[in-house]
Amino acid sequence: MTLYSFHIFDRRGKTLFTKQYNAHFHQKVSSQSEEEQRKLVFGMLFSLREIMGTLAPPNDGFSEPTVLQSVKTGRCTVHVYETISGMRLVMYTDNFKQSDGNGNLAVRESLRYIYANIWVEYVVRSPLYRPGDLLAVGDKGEDLGSSNRRRFDIHSTEFEKRLDALVTKQKWYK
């Protein structure tokens, strides 16, 4: 299974973190349209969540709650893990078929682990971080003078390093 990209969106759709893996597989897009592409991803996940909620069978207390987990298209699958605070961790992989049929579960489990053990530990618990003032990707050129909020640079934490370490160690990573 090949990993293509990883994004973290906040509840309003701002990109908090993004990283491309195996970029030689991707179609070439400029950085401007990369941002457009991310907006499309967020919009799609947002709308699909609402639709699945409407179409879900009534909750009988036994079955899993109907939360959007993954969307498969012709060449890749997008896996999403949404936290209670509305943050979405999104991962694009190829359409792999694991023998025990639980491939998608493994990816979601990794996403949950990334949130609970890497994001919370290294970003939220960083003394420089205050929720809401994360430096969003693509904001680099903005003038900070008018804003009272400090900008937080995610590269000051070990987040990316830990993320790469985890992802490359997974059984499914190629």
Place this chain on the structure above:
Amino acid sequence: MFLTLFIVNSSGGLVYTRQLSPLAPKINTNDSLRIASTLHSLHAIAAEAAPVKLPGNKNPRTGADDGIEVIEAGGMIMQCLQTRTGMKFIISSTSTKDDLSEILRNLYLLYTENALKNPFYELDMPIKVDLFNRGVDLLVEQFHSGNMR
């Protein structure tokens, strides 16, 4: 257990909708129209948003456009069959393990036999053909009883 069936034409308009079991939530007409057109647009957006797409945006085997094939949510799965002509057959089900391609293909066959070959049926209009309704019910019953065996 199958839940809901949507058939959407190439312009995104709803052509047919049906609840396939008592578990399916009741959706009023406006909402089904809205859901159908949203699914139609999202089908295309999913292909745009993906980092890797099919060559020429078309599946070479079926002639269908690249787009949403399967949506998995906890306890529910939704599968979409896009035909060469741009019609989408979308079915949702509570089983997360089965492949729904077979019933989708059969529904497509039912559609060609009972709706398209019906001289009174207008293309892309809502399907009000009794034979088609009966065919769908029979097909769903066959699949349900086949699964329980």
